[in-house]
Amino acid sequence: MMSIVNETREAPTAPSAPSPSPARRLSSVLDRKPKLRLGMLLSLPLLWLGLVYVVAILAVLLTAFWSVDNMTGELHRSFTFDNVHAVLTEQLYRSVTLRTLGIAIAVTAIDVVIALPIAFYMGKIAAPRTRRWLVIAVLTPLWASYLVKAFAWLSLLSGKGLLSQVLGWTPGYGVTAVILTQAYIWLPFVILPIYTGFERVPNSLLEASADLGGKTGRTLRSVVLPMMVPAIVAGSLFSFSLTLGDYITVRLVGGTKQMLGTLIYTDVGAANNLPLAAAVAIIPIVIMGIYLVVAKRTGALDRL
Amino acid sequence: MILSKGARRAFAAITGVILLLMYIPLMLVVVNSFNTSQAFEWPPPGFTGEWWSRAIHNDGAREALWTSVQVGIVATVVAALLGTLLALALSRYQFFGRTGVNLLVVLPIALPGIITGIALNNAFRGILDLRLSILTVTIAHSTFCIVTVFNNVAARLRQVGGNLEEASADLGAGVWTTFRLVTFPQLRTALVAGMLLSFALSFDEIVVTTFTAGAGQDTLPLWIFNNMFRPNQAPIVNVVAVVMILISIIPIWLAQRLSDDVTAAAP
Known part of the structure; x- marks a missing residue:
């Protein structure tokens, strides 16, 4: 029901526009390229999870193989098995x-x-x-x-x-x-x-x-x-x-x-x-x- | 297998007892918020509303409540956006690495909170050189809230299938029009349910919060934790605990009404 009402409201704009707006052009490109669609869906969440989470977890696991200077409390970024x-x-x-x-x-x-x-x-x-x-x-x-x-x-x-x-x-x-x-x-x-x-x-x-x-x-x-x-x-x-x-x-x-x-x-x-x-x-x-x-x-x- | 009437009654009785045991500790917190004894003596020597009025006028608790609400709302909005995008990608497309992406969404909540906590603490302070603040807590909360929105929206997308979307595309609607007029109305209630659960999750979280919150910016759970062992604060802590139970349960009940599959609500 909803969609029928809305479709008729949309309809006049589509054929009457002589040169399609950028948004409409993008939409039609997306229609033809499912991979591009998928890429746009995934890029933002994967960027967030990758940058915030994966990097953080990998970095902390890597830290297990570093050491801390007992006097200054600074991290030494050289490989050691001492902690493990x-x-x-x-x-x-x-x-x-x-x-x-x-x-x-x-x-x-x-x-x-x-x-x-x-x-x-x-x-x-x-x-x-x-x-x-x-x-x-x-x-x-x-x-x-x-x-x-x-x-x-x-x-x-x-x-x-x-x-x-x-x-x-x-x-x-x-x-x-x-x-x-x-x-x-x-x-x-x-x-x-x-x-x-x-x-x-x-x-x-x-x-x-x-x-x-x-x-x-x-x-x-x-x-x-x-x-x-x-x-x-x-x-x-x-x-x-x-x-x-x-x-x-x-x-x-x-x-x-x-x-x-x-x-x-x-x-x-x-x-x-x-x-x-x-x-x-x-x-x-x-x-x-x-x-x-x-x-x-x-x-x-x-x-x- | 035919269960005798006696066996059925026995199982009903066991169920009743277990449920009672599940609720007694929560009831106890509520009763203790009116207990005149500061050491939570049982049975309570008397009842008083003093702790409630003291809690209402406690600045620390009020500030913590406000911090929690801000963090919860922003984290929920971020999680709603990212979780919905992921749900659309994973339920409507087959692609290489799909299982990996699925695992990545669940990981922040599947790994023990303390590991996520130290990892984010190290990333914020060591790698990004950020000072811990309300911003860092919000980023951390957004990350583990994604999964609740994702679960709810993905379950709904699975349930309704893609037929209507295909029909819409066949009738000439572009991707955006299809999303706006077909997909979104179908997933709206699941999205709201997921957001309510995400807010409750953020509101309750303490472990990751301990490692990502700035000094002097307690969320409500952190405030409880920091004041729990101060003898003169203990009764007020009890009142705040009751408030926490209420604030986390109300969104759940609302979410229940919106989502058909009740067990999908679990994280």
């Missing part, structure tokens, strides 16, 4: 890497275990109207500020806080607190892909399994679970990667414990040693790289 060597061999980096990995694995395991039943209910049991409401109910805390959620746990876990008053117990601030808080913060990110996965499992398959005598447990194990692997891996990507890079939560509820994020933060800030920070930053990049390669094999990347 230090990160690979020193006890501090090894134990912090292992702790960070352990926390990320624990957070992911907790989130997947909690996400499976709720995602199953949302995707396979709830009526369509309820389903829509449940998705919104899960999405709302996902978008509530990350910092506020960590802050909520700071007061939840405090000595006189809700947890110790209701349960009579609180883990205090430390590794357990970090795991609980992170599992809470990333849970909606894990629920959503798993819910989408359950939604994609056709009901006819479940009925077929029942008709062939499969009990509920057997059907879940032999039919549903194998189909759910990509979705579960997709969900775990979020909790795993987001935990690996975290440094806010650990500073709020982690007590004196360090994670890779806090090491990077202090190396950049207090120590003013960007090369060392960059070398530490390579650890989560490599771990995520390995995780992504494994995840790609399960087909999880198409589910993001």
